[in-house]
Amino acid sequence: MSGLNMAQTASAKAALQRTGSGILTKEQFPNMIRDKIELQIDEMMEAWTGRVDASQLKGLFLKKSQKGLIHRVQTTVRPNDIVPLRRDADDDIQLISAGEGFGYTFRTHLFALGVAWERELTEVDDVGAIAQKFEWLTEAAERTYKHAMADILNRGIKPTSAPILSLDGMYLVDSGRPNPDPRAPSWSNEESDADITEDAWFAAKLNAYNTIGPNGELLRLKINKALIPQAYEMVAWKLTNSDKEVGNANNTANWAAAAGPKYEILDDLTTNCIYYILDNPQSEKNGLQMRERNAPSLADIRFQNPDKEGKRIRFAIGFGCLDPRYVWRGGLLNAL
Amino acid sequence: MANVLIVASPQIVSNETNITENVYKDDGTKDLVRGGLCVLSAGTIIPAETTPGSAQKIENDAAPFDAAARYFISLEDKTADGGFVSVSEITRDTILEGFVVDATGSSLTMTQAQIGTVCEGYIDAAGKWAINNATTKGVFEIVDVDSNYSPYRHPDAAGMDEDSGGTRHGRVKFRFIASKLR
Numbered sequence: 274m275s276g277l278n279m280a281q282t283a284s285a286k287a288a289l290q291r292t293g294s295g296i297l298t299k300e301q302f303p304n305m306i307r308d309k310i311e312l313q314i315d316e317m318m319e320a321w322t323g324r325v326d327a328s329q330l331k332g333l334f335l336k337k338s339q340k341g342l343i344h345r346v347q348t349t350v351r352p353n354d355i356v357p358l359r360r361d362a363d364d365d366i367q368l369i370s371a372g373e374g375f376g377y378t379f380r381t382h383l384f385a386l387g388v389a390w391e392r393e394l395t396e397v398d399d400v401g402a403i404a405q406k407f408e409w410l411t412e413a414a415e416r417t418y419k420h421a422m423a424d425i426l427n428r429g430i431k432p433t434s435a436p437i438l439s440l441d442g443m444y445l446v447d448s449g450r451p452n453p454d455p456r457a458p459s460w461s462n463e464e465s466d467a468d469i470t471e472d473a474w475f476a477a478k479l480n481a482y483n484t485i486g487p488n489g490e491l492l493r494l495k496i497n498k499a500l501i502p503q504a505y506e507m508v509a510w511k512l513t514n515s516d517k518e519v520g521n522a523n524n525t526a527n528w529a530a531a532a533g534p535k536y537e538i539l540d541d542l543t544t545n546c547i548y549y550i551l552d553n554p555q556s557e558k559n560g561l562q563m564r565e566r567n568a569p570s571l572a573d574i575r576f577q578n579p580d581k582e583g584k585r586i587r588f589a590i591g592f593g594c595l596d597p598r599y600v601w602r603g604g605l606l607n608a609l
Numbered sequence: 610m611a612n613v614l615i616v617a618s619p620q621i622v623s624n625e626t627n628i629t630e631n632v633y634k635d636d637g638t639k640d641l642v643r644g645g646l647c648v649l650s651a652g653t654i655i656p657a658e659t660t661p662g663s664a665q666k667i668e669n670d671a672a673p674f675d676a677a678a679r680y681f682i683s684l685e686d687k688t689a690d691g692g693f694v695s696v697s698e699i700t701r702d703t704i705l706e707g708f709v710v711d712a713t714g715s716s717l718t719m720t721q722a723q724i725g726t727v728c729e730g731y732i733d734a735a736g737k738w739a740i741n742n743a744t745t746k747g748v749f750e751i752v753d754v755d756s757n758y759s760p761y762r763h764p765d766a767a768g769m770d771e772d773s774g775g776t777r778h779g780r781v782k783f784r785f786i787a788s789k790l791r
Binding site for chain 2: 291292293294295296298300303389391417420421423424427436543
């Protein structure tokens with residue numbers, strides 16, 4: 274490298290990547306092991322940008338452990354009765370009646386992924402090029418969790434199909450939801466398709482307030498915060514940062530800025546929709562659950578050939594939703 | 610409309626066989642492509658193509674797939690010099706995962722119903738190969754489809770598994786049918 278070239282033109286490089294072998298071989302890292310490399314940097318630049326992180330999504334699911342492949346839940350309905358008038362001398366006393374609610378089954382599924390390499394690769398790997406292979410597996414597990422949870426929320430409102438259904442047989446957010454008490458009308462946690470506006474947010478607040486329980490009891494729920502896709506941040510920011518109503522010249526106070534819900538960008542929400550979080554998702558009131566039968570664990574793969582080495586990660590998880598009404602409301606957003 | 614843009618060649622995903630070098634040599638004339646499908650011919654490893662460097666289907670009546678043979682994946686780009694080449698053999702136990710192309714239509718994903726069917730393959734001009742979504746002259750048995758074994762695949766919006774034209778391809782696990790392996 275002698276000359277100083279001030280007129281360089283771009284030319285896309287092609288990396289080597291896959292060989293077709295399932296085992297990592299020296300052919301996959303030829304430059305690493307044949308040349309003297311002063312510094313190996315992971316392409317993901319993990320040290321600077323952080324790793325695959327599903328913590329935001331995990332915060333929206335109530336995490337539970339379960340021992341069996343399936344976990345069956347049967348609900349009962351608390352009666353919503355009013356005490357009637359009665360004379361003491363009246364021998365007939367009105368009796369309260371109750372019954373079962375809906376049943377639900379959580380299922381867990383087993384996942385595993387391995388990485389294997391030939392011994393020579395580690396022997397000649399002076400710069401730790403492939404020393405991160407355990408991290409690759411734990412990262413893949415975290416990524417799987419993330420995709421699974423994101424999929425549930427991205428197909429949670431008026432989807433054509435969803436990865437899970439709720440206790441009542443409906444989607445996470447849906448209308449015309451049945452209640453187990455035959456006297457209770459159906460209910461909805463679905464808002465009309467709308468833009469992010471003051472009126473839409475107040476309608477959601479009012480609808481949450483008027484939500485009934487499984488027995489028809491009015492629950493008077495409150496919206497704690499709204500979750501929106503990144504694309505809608507600017508609209509939401511303007512709505513919540515203007516003390517006057519957005520989009521008109523009237524000198525009218527903006528309810529959404531002063532009294533509306535706070536919003537948070539849910540990074541993995543890619544569907545045009547908004548979720549309103551009512552109660553604490555980490556409380557027992559959250560029907561949306563992640564069930565873990567086995568947390569991700571690493572173990573050695575033992576080959577007959579002593580010069581092949583490997584690790585595998587294995588976990589068993591499942592997802593499901595009991596009654597979503599105490600935590601989840603939502604609606605589709607009109608396209609920007 | 611046909612789509613034979615191959616994202617990447619298949620990869621062995623289970624029942625890995627021995628990786629051999631110092632055993633097999635190229636034939637001194639036909640270059641080998643990393644990840645490319647190869648065949649043992651007269652004791653040397655050559656590309657499993659009638660005309661290397663030109664796109665073609667893998668069909669059960671076209672050489673070398675018209676008879677039983679020993680197939681390999683080349684682990685390296687190799688300019689033919691008659692020297693040793695690193696290969697991994699494909700045996701009856703070997704399961705590979707590859708992308709789906711369609712040389713006549715536009716069906717780039719496979720469904721549950723296609724598990725167990727025997728499909729053709731396709732090799733492009735660069736030596737990359739894939740499963741062709743057609744059963745007429747099949748060579749590869751479909752073992753599993755991605756919607757089955759990978760329910761939490763990357764979301765479509767992420768752009769993963771898209772070809773150079775921006776179209777997403779499905780992935781399948783497959784193996785050679787026994788009659789094509791010696």
